[in-house]
Amino acid sequence: MKPHVGWAIAAALTAAVMASGDLTAQSSSSSPHNRRVWTGTIDYREIILNATDTTPIRRPVRYFVNVHQTFRFVSEEVPDQPGFKRWVSRQITWSAYGSSASSIEGYECSGSGSVDLGPADGYDALTTQQEEQLQIPCEERKYTDAAVWAFIPKPDVKVRMPDIDTSMTTCEATRRWTANGARYTLTVSGVQQMNAVVDVDREPYAAFVPEPGHTLTFTARSASGPLRFRFELDRTGTSRFPGYASNANIDDVFFTKHNLASLRGQYANDGPDFVFYPEHFGRVDWARVSLDAAETRVAETAALVTVTAMDYGAVGRLRVYAQPAECEGAGGWQPISFRVGTATREHLDLPLDEDDNLIADALEPYRGIDSGADDDAEPKGNGMAGDGLTAFEESRGFLTRGAGCGPEVTEAVYGDVELNNQSQVVGWSDEHVRTSPRKKDLFVHTPDPELALVVPAVDRATGLDVHVICEAHYAGNESRVVNFTLQDSGVRAWQGTTVANPEPQHGIYLEPADSLGLRGVAIPVTEGLIGPPKLTRSVKVTKPQPGSSNAAHRGRLEYADLIHTVVHEIGHSIGVPHHGDLVDNWRLVLGRQNVVTWLSLQQHAGGPPDFTQPNSLPEMPESYYAAVEGRQYLTSLLVAPGGDCVEGAADAIYYKDNQFVGCTADSIARRGQQNSGDFECPMRYSGSDYYEAPGTIARFLWTGLVTYRHRAWKRDLHGHLVDAWGGTLLKYRNDLDRDGQGILCSRIDGTGINSPSEQDHNGNAGRDRPCVDFLVVNDRAASGTP
Amino acid sequence: VKKRRIVSIALLAAIAAVAAVLLFAIAPSTATKTVRPGLTLLVNQRTQTEILPGTPLLFDVSLGSSPSSAPFDVGDRWRPWHSLVRLEQVPTEQTVPWTLVRVGPPRSIHFVRDNDGQPALTEDSSSAARLEAGRHVHTVTFAAAPNDTGRIKPGTYRVRGVVETPSWMYWGWKGRVASAAVAIVVRDPSSSDRREQLDAERLALAAKFFLTAGRFEEARQAAVSLVTMNPLDSRSHILLGDASAGLNRLEEALDAYQRAMALLPRSYEEPRLLIDRIRGVVHAMQP
Numbered sequence A: 001m002k003p004h005v006g007w008a009i010a011a012a013l014t015a016a017v018m019a020s021g022d023l024t025a026q027s028s029s030s031s032p033h034n035r036r037v038w039t040g041t042i043d044y045r046e047i048i049l050n051a052t053d054t055t056p057i058r059r060p061v062r063y064f065v066n067v068h069q070t071f072r073f074v075s076e077e078v079p080d081q082p083g084f085k086r087w088v089s090r091q092i093t094w095s096a097y098g099s100s101a102s103s104i105e106g107y108e109c110s111g112s113g114s115v116d117l118g119p120a121d122g123y124d125a126l127t128t129q130q131e132e133q134l135q136i137p138c139e140e141r142k143y144t145d146a147a148v149w150a151f152i153p154k155p156d157v158k159v160r161m162p163d164i165d166t167s168m169t170t171c172e173a174t175r176r177w178t179a180n181g182a183r184y185t186l187t188v189s190g191v192q193q194m195n196a197v198v199d200v201d202r203e204p205y206a207a208f209v210p211e212p213g214h215t216l217t218f219t220a221r222s223a224s225g226p227l228r229f230r231f232e233l234d235r236t237g238t239s240r241f242p243g244y245a246s247n248a249n250i251d252d253v254f255f256t257k258h259n260l261a262s263l264r265g266q267y268a269n270d271g272p273d274f275v276f277y278p279e280h281f282g283r284v285d286w287a288r289v290s291l292d293a294a295e296t297r298v299a300e301t302a303a304l305v306t307v308t309a310m311d312y313g314a315v316g317r318l319r320v321y322a323q324p325a326e327c328e329g330a331g332g333w334q335p336i337s338f339r340v341g342t343a344t345r346e347h348l349d350l351p352l353d354e355d356d357n358l359i360a361d362a363l364e365p366y367r368g369i370d371s372g373a374d375d376d377a378e379p380k381g382n383g384m385a386g387d388g389l390t391a392f393e394e395s396r397g398f399l400t401r402g403a404g405c406g407p408e409v410t411e412a413v414y415g416d417v418e419l420n421n422q423s424q425v426v427g428w429s430d431e432h433v434r435t436s437p438r439k440k441d442l443f444v445h446t447p448d449p450e451l452a453l454v455v456p457a458v459d460r461a462t463g464l465d466v467h468v469i470c471e472a473h474y475a476g477n478e479s480r481v482v483n484f485t486l487q488d489s490g491v492r493a494w495q496g497t498t499v500a501n502p503e504p505q506h507g508i509y510l511e512p513a514d515s516l517g518l519r520g521v522a523i524p525v526t527e528g529l530i531g532p533p534k535l536t537r538s539v540k541v542t543k544p545q546p547g548s549s550n551a552a553h554r555g556r557l558e559y560a561d562l563i564h565t566v567v568h569e570i571g572h573s574i575g576v577p578h579h580g581d582l583v584d585n586w587r588l589v590l591g592r593q594n595v596v597t598w599l600s601l602q603q604h605a606g607g608p609p610d611f612t613q614p615n616s617l618p619e620m621p622e623s624y625y626a627a628v629e630g631r632q633y634l635t636s637l638l639v640a641p642g643g644d645c646v647e648g649a650a651d652a653i654y655y656k657d658n659q660f661v662g663c664t665a666d667s668i669a670r671r672g673q674q675n676s677g678d679f680e681c682p683m684r685y686s687g688s689d690y691y692e693a694p695g696t697i698a699r700f701l702w703t704g705l706v707t708y709r710h711r712a713w714k715r716d717l718h719g720h721l722v723d724a725w726g727g728t729l730l731k732y733r734n735d736l737d738r739d740g741q742g743i744l745c746s747r748i749d750g751t752g753i754n755s756p757s758e759q760d761h762n763g764n765a766g767r768d769r770p771c772v773d774f775l776v777v778n779d780r781a782a783s784g785t786p
Numbered sequence B: 001v002k003k004r005r006i007v008s009i010a011l012l013a014a015i016a017a018v019a020a021v022l023l024f025a026i027a028p029s030t031a032t033k034t035v036r037p038g039l040t041l042l043v044n045q046r047t048q049t050e051i052l053p054g055t056p057l058l059f060d061v062s063l064g065s066s067p068s069s070a071p072f073d074v075g076d077r078w079r080p081w082h083s084l085v086r087l088e089q090v091p092t093e094q095t096v097p098w099t100l101v102r103v104g105p106p107r108s109i110h111f112v113r114d115n116d117g118q119p120a121l122t123e124d125s126s127s128a129a130r131l132e133a134g135r136h137v138h139t140v141t142f143a144a145a146p147n148d149t150g151r152i153k154p155g156t157y158r159v160r161g162v163v164e165t166p167s168w169m170y171w172g173w174k175g176r177v178a179s180a181a182v183a184i185v186v187r188d189p190s191s192s193d194r195r196e197q198l199d200a201e202r203l204a205l206a207a208k209f210f211l212t213a214g215r216f217e218e219a220r221q222a223a224v225s226l227v228t229m230n231p232l233d234s235r236s237h238i239l240l241g242d243a244s245a246g247l248n249r250l251e252e253a254l255d256a257y258q259r260a261m262a263l264l265p266r267s268y269e270e271p272r273l274l275i276d277r278i279r280g281v282v283h284a285m286q287p
Helices: A003-028 A128-133 A202-207 A252-257 A391-396 A449-454 A457-462 A484-489 A559-573 B002-029 B195-212 B216-229 B234-246 B250-263 B272-285
Strands: A036-052 A060-077 A085-101 A105-116 A138-142 A175-179 A182-189 A196-200 A215-222 A228-233 A286-289 A293-296 A302-309 A316-323 A334-340 A343-345 A348-350 A398-400 A431-433 A441-445 A465-469 A508-513 A520-524 A536-542 A582-584 A587-589 A636-639 A654-656 A659-665 A667-669 A690-692 A699-710 A715-726 A729-731 B037-043 B048-051 B057-065 B072-074 B085-089 B101-113 B119-124 B129-131 B136-144 B155-164 B176-178 B182-186
Touching: A036 A334, A105 A128, A202 A215, A215 A316, A228 A302, A302 A316, A398 A465, A441 A457, A449 A508, A449 A559, A449 B057, A449 B101, A449 B119, A449 B136, A457 A465, A457 A559, A508 A559, A520 A559, A536 A559, A559 B119, A636 A667, A654 A715, A659 A699, A659 A715, B037 B155, B037 B176, B037 B182, B048 B195, B057 B085, B057 B129, B057 B155, B057 B195, B101 B129, B101 B195, B129 B136, B136 B195, B195 B216, B195 B234, B216 B234, B234 B250, B234 B272, B250 B272
Parallel strands: A196 A334, A441 A465, A441 A508, A508 A536, A636 A715, A667 A690, B048 B182
Antiparallel strands: A036 A060, A036 A182, A060 A085, A085 A105, A105 A138, A175 A182, A196 A215, A215 A302, A228 A293, A228 A316, A286 A293, A316 A334, A316 A348, A334 A343, A398 A431, A520 A536, A582 A587, A636 A659, A654 A659, A654 A699, A690 A729, A699 A715, B037 B057, B057 B136, B072 B129, B085 B155, B101 B119, B101 B136, B155 B176, B155 B182
16 A cells, blocks of 8 residues: 555544544533533622711711622523523532721622532522622721720622523523623523633743733644634723833833734723733734723634733733624623633733732742732831832832933834834833832932932932932922822722832932032921921922133032942931931931031030021121121121140131130031031031030130231231030041942941040030831821822 | 965954954944933922023933843944933934033942942042943033023023934943933013022022033122022022132132021021032131
């Protein structure tokens, strides 16, 4: 026998076997008593906004119910009773969640299951035992120990029986209706069971992480002959989170950057987070494609569908239906199941989320963490866990600054991208990061690229994860909300699962300053308050003036100083005060403060200065200085002789009645104040003119006019107004001091120039807690503070 | 000899061909998708500004890269990166309608960490702008002088920075990168309801411009006018002090700084830069 004849026989035998299989499948689906299969869904979703309890306080109550059911009932005719149907199988599957709670008490109901109610004469006939089986358990919750009575409505969570109109004809189009707030669908076909399934390749499914433009592909197969398939992204099971990341709304660049150009103009900011992208569906093979449904044109034994994510935190539910050949062109769609490994599911959750936290299991750092958790532990800071961002928001991620914050266009970047005649695209170089749920995150925006260059230095000093963002990434310098997509739209939960905190989290606005006379300053929203980022309006930092040939104009400021200044001021914007100060309920409690010309007049009594008072003397008409609105101004401090101020020294310039009266100074560092403590702490001040000798205190002596004896010019300048300070004041060793360049101090002990074993200039920090114990990032810590 | 000459010529031709291939094939390949330059433009340290005619404009054009960018260089010793920078109007792409002069040398700031992770900034003025992972920023400052901007007609001007390599430049990074546009709103002095505020801003920026340009007498004149206008504004006195110090009029500078000290708005921070200025002047006054 020739080989090809052998192959032909083998092929014929194989075809015969397959045909017999098909016949077997078809014959098994024949119905001797006109069996019909009734399938459908029941969805009940209720959210009550602005509900309150019945106490006089009328506490807000959050009421939410979401019940999803599917059913598959099988009926058959009774031969000797025309028109009478007997129900041979009644399978109901449900998942239900409901919550109704105020801040003090409430109810939580949740349950899921599947049951076959078995044969009955009526489709809705239930025994008492079956009614109990369909109950959803509810628990009463108390969130306070106080005995408070308050009526809170119990969530209406129950499994509803299908409403079956038995007059419906086989293959009739699916009926959809709403009754009592629940949405019903009903389909009937004559085929008992189609042998079709969607085989899910576990490996890519498990590895899938939602990201705009990322796809997953599935194949539905029929072993019972050609079928038409319909794929649906369940509207109630597919998220529509506003934007596409925690801090990014849908904009023009979104479509270009993620190769979704054909959805431009069709896809809204709150569109579904999983879609059927039309470009993936050819017109020949597909009869209907919308964002949430796709239907094959002709019956096939297999159909391949691609699902596209539109959000970094997308959650979806895919359902697949098949239409038997007998119903072609009409209804009769029946759900088919998914096979994932050995498990069979009636729908497929996207992405794989076995820990049920709305976050892809493939994102290992978030595995097992509740989506609403905000308990980042590191760095510990003031003990307030979290960074104001839920685990869901952190996993959904943030856009951070790429290069610059405006439109960028380079041949290099756009070499292989069709831009549809756009010459520039804002945000092209933005980069997406999913932040750690264990480490606190801080977001900083600055329009100045040189300041942006320095911001990463904050991470080493504080232990935080610090991200540089563009203004658009926190909704503007006025708002500064970094998680605005959920916050601004009021979305706090999805399907009863918390996704966002009750309050927004703020970023920090870092801007270049000009001619402030300060190296930098953190400007509070409310004067005198210091704490998490929401309390700081902006951080201003003076940059060097590199273009100037004028040393005075440039000052001593160099680019290298910027790191210290930025870290120091951002330190204030996360609640860390100077080494002599404390924070009480977010109010700054000042220590004695270094004596400086600027504040001296408020420091005469020895206590903390009063920042609210002007630094002026009301009446000194004989002053050297011309009056400006009747005020006179201090020339400088005068350090009285004693200690290191001796006549003949370079700074010994003040005379009165031809007698030497003291040395000039602009600052006197006081023990336990700004210059004290850990030498390397970036919150410590460095440098001064004089310091208090250990065990002594600088005392105010007098205010008066003195003569500045200028030895180089050999003349006296009269009428210098000074504040004289005495005590044992020693010359500050500026040559041994420098800006702290390390991490926030974890001890109050003086080191380096402040160590008792070394120069002991300023001693220990003047408070009982080191800087690390003040650090706070979570805006919820200051909840209620304006 | 003739044969040797032919071989030499052939060798040279081969080397030239290889070099040409390298220039055309390898150089463009450095411009891969992982190279992500970005350009930022600020005008008077902001992304938009509202001015009166006669207010100088200081444009800082900064070239940087994304955190994920691969290393690459823009420009070289023959064609420094800052010579590739220009400003153009949006959307016309015409040159800006005022004369721009470069102020100070271009500067390159590098963010580095030592083995312990200790961060530091270093500064240089290299011709080739090194860009890698967002750790370098190269800035050049252009200015339009007050007498130039005095001729600007009221209206809104949108300007962007552009860095573009010429077509013949086949080595290093090749391409074009543009910044976001900054907006310059020029008000008519006779009709602006913020005239007083904008006039003070004009004087302050003029003083700053002249200080930066080392034209201290003009800076002093602007600062004196500003002090007359805003005697209680510490910034005016600081600028006057800076100008006086530039003119070596140290006594006046000290006076101005000390007035500024008294007028500083309340703040949690010490006026370290002002104290530094005073120390600098006092030191200069010493024998």
